Amino acid sequence: MAEVKTELMTLNMGPVHPSTHGVLRFQLETDGEIIHQCVPDVGYLHRSIEKIAEGLEYFQFMPFTDRVDYVAAINANHGWAVTCERMAGHAVPERGELLRVISAELVRLASHLVAVGSNASDMGAVTPFLHALREREKVNDLIEELCGARLTHNYVRIGGVSHDAPKGWTDKVLRFCDGFLPAVDEFDRLITFNRIFRARLAKVAVISAADAMAYGLCGPNLRASGVDFDCRRDDPYGLYPELSFKVPVGQGRLGTRGDCWDRFWCRVQEMRECVGLVRQAVERLPRSGPEFWNEKKVFKAPAGEYYVRTESARGELGYYVVADGGKQPHRVKIRTGSFAAMSITEPLARGLMIADLVAIIGSLDIVAPEIDR
Amino acid sequence: MEQWIAGLIAEHSLPGPVWAIQLGFMLVAAFLCIALYACLVAGLLTFAERRVAGKIQNRIGPNRVGPQGILQFVADGVKLILKEDIIPADADRPLFRLAPYLVATGTFLTLVVMPWGQRLVVSDLNVGVVYLVAVTSLVVAGILMSGWASNNKWSLLGGFRSAAQVVSYEVPTGLSLLTVVILSGSLSLSEIVAGQAGGGGILRWNLFHNPFAFLAFFVFFISALAENNRLPFDIPEAESELVSGYNTEYSGIRFGVFFIGEFATIWIVSGVATALFLGGWNFPGVPVDPRSFGGAALGTLVFLVKSFALVLLILQIRWTLPRVRVDQLMGICWKYLVPIAVFNVVMSAVWLVAFKGRGLYDLVAGLF
Numbered sequence: 001m002a003e004v005k006t007e008l009m010t011l012n013m014g015p016v017h018p019s020t021h022g023v024l025r026f027q028l029e030t031d032g033e034i035i036h037q038c039v040p041d042v043g044y045l046h047r048s049i050e051k052i053a054e055g056l057e058y059f060q061f062m063p064f065t066d067r068v069d070y071v072a073a074i075n076a077n078h079g080w081a082v083t084c085e086r087m088a089g090h091a092v093p094e095r096g097e098l099l100r101v102i103s104a105e106l107v108r109l110a111s112h113l114v115a116v117g118s119n120a121s122d123m124g125a126v127t128p129f130l131h132a133l134r135e136r137e138k139v140n141d142l143i144e145e146l147c148g149a150r151l152t153h154n155y156v157r158i159g160g161v162s163h164d165a166p167k168g169w170t171d172k173v174l175r176f177c178d179g180f181l182p183a184v185d186e187f188d189r190l191i192t193f194n195r196i197f198r199a200r201l202a203k204v205a206v207i208s209a210a211d212a213m214a215y216g217l218c219g220p221n222l223r224a225s226g227v228d229f230d231c232r233r234d235d236p237y238g239l240y241p242e243l244s245f246k247v248p249v250g251q252g253r254l255g256t257r258g259d260c261w262d263r264f265w266c267r268v269q270e271m272r273e274c275v276g277l278v279r280q281a282v283e284r285l286p287r288s289g290p291e292f293w294n295e296k297k298v299f300k301a302p303a304g305e306y307y308v309r310t311e312s313a314r315g316e317l318g319y320y321v322v323a324d325g326g327k328q329p330h331r332v333k334i335r336t337g338s339f340a341a342m343s344i345t346e347p348l349a350r351g352l353m354i355a356d357l358v359a360i361i362g363s364l365d366i367v368a369p370e371i372d373r
Numbered sequence: 374m375e376q377w378i379a380g381l382i383a384e385h386s387l388p389g390p391v392w393a394i395q396l397g398f399m400l401v402a403a404f405l406c407i408a409l410y411a412c413l414v415a416g417l418l419t420f421a422e423r424r425v426a427g428k429i430q431n432r433i434g435p436n437r438v439g440p441q442g443i444l445q446f447v448a449d450g451v452k453l454i455l456k457e458d459i460i461p462a463d464a465d466r467p468l469f470r471l472a473p474y475l476v477a478t479g480t481f482l483t484l485v486v487m488p489w490g491q492r493l494v495v496s497d498l499n500v501g502v503v504y505l506v507a508v509t510s511l512v513v514a515g516i517l518m519s520g521w522a523s524n525n526k527w528s529l530l531g532g533f534r535s536a537a538q539v540v541s542y543e544v545p546t547g548l549s550l551l552t553v554v555i556l557s558g559s560l561s562l563s564e565i566v567a568g569q570a571g572g573g574g575i576l577r578w579n580l581f582h583n584p585f586a587f588l589a590f591f592v593f594f595i596s597a598l599a600e601n602n603r604l605p606f607d608i609p610e611a612e613s614e615l616v617s618g619y620n621t622e623y624s625g626i627r628f629g630v631f632f633i634g635e636f637a638t639i640w641i642v643s644g645v646a647t648a649l650f651l652g653g654w655n656f657p658g659v660p661v662d663p664r665s666f667g668g669a670a671l672g673t674l675v676f677l678v679k680s681f682a683l684v685l686l687i688l689q690i691r692w693t694l695p696r697v698r699v700d701q702l703m704g705i706c707w708k709y710l711v712p713i714a715v716f717n718v719v720m721s722a723v724w725l726v727a728f729k730g731r732g733l734y735d736l737v738a739g740l741f
Contacts, residue, residue: 018616124694125696126426127692134431194695199701355698
């Protein structure tokens with residue numbers, strides 16, 4: 001048979017493409033639908049947040065951390081607050097810590113809802129996405145009552161939180177928790193165990209535990225590959241050591257451990273754990289007491305280098321700070337989960353189809369602002 | 374309708390040229406009727422789809438234009454007509470312009486043989502089923518053409534996907550139609566429907582004629598979903614993968630024409646399934662008598678209700694299921710549907726020979 005001369009096709013996926021959720025860009029070399037090479041291109045959402053930090057006082061940087069990860073803003077706030085408190089040996093009242101746990105877990109849950117929902121909608125199932133957003137909307141309402149903001153919350157402060165919970169708020173949180181677990185079960189029936197959905201995600205884009213660690217993946221992406229690591233448990237901060245929760249790890253239940261479905265399933269299970277954490281924290285919340293360490297003193301961190309990591313919705317969110325003893329940090333570097341996740345798309349996508357790349361992006365829960373900061 | 378036209382011509386017995394002009398006018402009028410009907414149905418279906426989707430997704434859907442928002446499709450149509458018509462640079466302009474109309478024409482032509490009622494068939498062709506399969510192939514030509522002419526790689530991928538998909542799924546569709554043709558002994562849709570009347574109620578329908586016809590219905594329904602590019606088989610326009618597939622570069626009314634074609638196809642697929650498997654205008658207890666106007670209208674109503682039930686099913690499937698991958702789609706077709714369809718055809722033929730053409734109902738009734 002005569003050889004047909006063919007050449008690879010260069011496809012630009014993004015920065016404006018429906019499944020890149022924001023401004024990701026992949027340059028694909030494809031043979032028809034098969035991807036030969038996938039080059040992720042970052043930098044479309046760079047806002048110099050790390051550089052901005054050098055010109056601000058420690059507490060002034062808080063609203064900027066919202067913009068690092070606007071899908072789970074309180075998680076990013078929390079990380080920065082914990083970093084500053086560790087540097088200066090600052091204490092936080094119990095009420096403040098518990099409100100942090102409640103709000104951070106609610107936001108983590110909301111972020112996972114967006115992740116699993118958009119993963120499903122990328123696979124063509126639009127309805128689960130809307131069901132997920134319906135639940136997220138309830139979280140947004142609760143957080144709005146707490147601090148007035150729905151997206152960029154700017155809620156956590158160095159030494160506590162900005163607002164005390166309004167009257168009756170904790171009851172509303174508990175009511176939400178009661179209604180949420182059945183909603184997750186419904187979500188599972190609707191999409192998680194759907195045959196087509198399983199066929200699309202299971203055994204696709206498997207990340208081995210060694211690869212996951214080598215590429216610096218973190219959070220649910222790391223745990224789905226079987227690495228049992230969670231900053232809340234293994235590098236504890238705040239009140240997390242006193243609360244009990246399970247860390248779901250990928251089991252390869254429907255295919256190979258570390259496939260797209262495992263990552264999806266890890267997030268669904270984590271949402272359930274979040275509800276447990278919220279309930280425990282609400283139970284422990286004292287009737288009254290300060291939510292904020294009101295020390296009328298300028299915050300200064302002693303000179304030195306610090307790296308503090310907390311568990312955000314997308315995994316380890318680390319702040320590396322070089323302090324010179326003044327009111328402002330000398331240098332801040334933020335380590336985020338999405339950047340690491342973006343880097344592994346290149347080896348993962350090789351040999352798969354375009355439709356699989358969409359599944360990979362969705363299952364890794366890549367959030368564009370987190371990549372670039 | 375043919376007889377009606379012939380009757381009119383005979384009545385007036387006009388001389389040659391006037392007669393020809395009159396026939397020409399009638400053809401144009403008939404085409405306009407079909408096209409208008411198709412547009413109306415497609416428009417109403419877009420409304421139905423959005424309301425069904427709203428119900429499934431905890432929202433309301435369009436409810437502002439007209440009572441309950443039923444005129445939303447008119448507003449959308451006006452909007453699409455008024456929109457700027459953009460043709461991308463370096464596009465193959467003639468093909469780009471032609472493609473949507475080819476898609477719509479392929480769809481509209483199938484309406485010609487659709488037996489909406491005993492007396493409501495535009496033309497009761499004696500090769501109706503073959504005609505149906507033939508004209509729907511025009512659609513894939515249009516889609517491939519639009520994908521190629523757009524000068525956009527995503528559109529091209531969409532066009533290729535569509536070509537592969539429709540060509541593959543025509544096989545199980547055709548084989549399932551063949552099963553019914555074997556049972557009925559006719560290629561005319563009206564005769565196939567008429568053959569499903571009589572005592573026994575719904576058990577007379579081809580669906581319950583024998584177990585293989587029952588299977589054939591599901592094979593037909595699944596492949597028809599795929600031919601129609603509906604979820605879970607909507608890979609040619611998979612919006613999260615191919616932006617919008619073959620119609621990415623289209624805007625204005627050309628974009629609208631694609632959608633009229635797509636939504637009219639939903640209606641047609643349901644109509645064909647109703648006629649071939651679900652007894653068409655027959656329903657136990659409903660006196661459908663072609664001689665009286667009321668009886669004929671009742672028959673049409675039964676047909677419409679049945680096909681609308683199928684339409685609702687298709688809409689709900691769309692909003693419930695995720696999308697299969699392109700290789701899985703081909704796997705479903707060639708590994709499962711085609712063998713099952715071949716099996717159905719062979720076994721139906723064997724059944725006819727073995728039981729002398731009697732259906733399941735006749736056999737069971739014969740026992741008593």
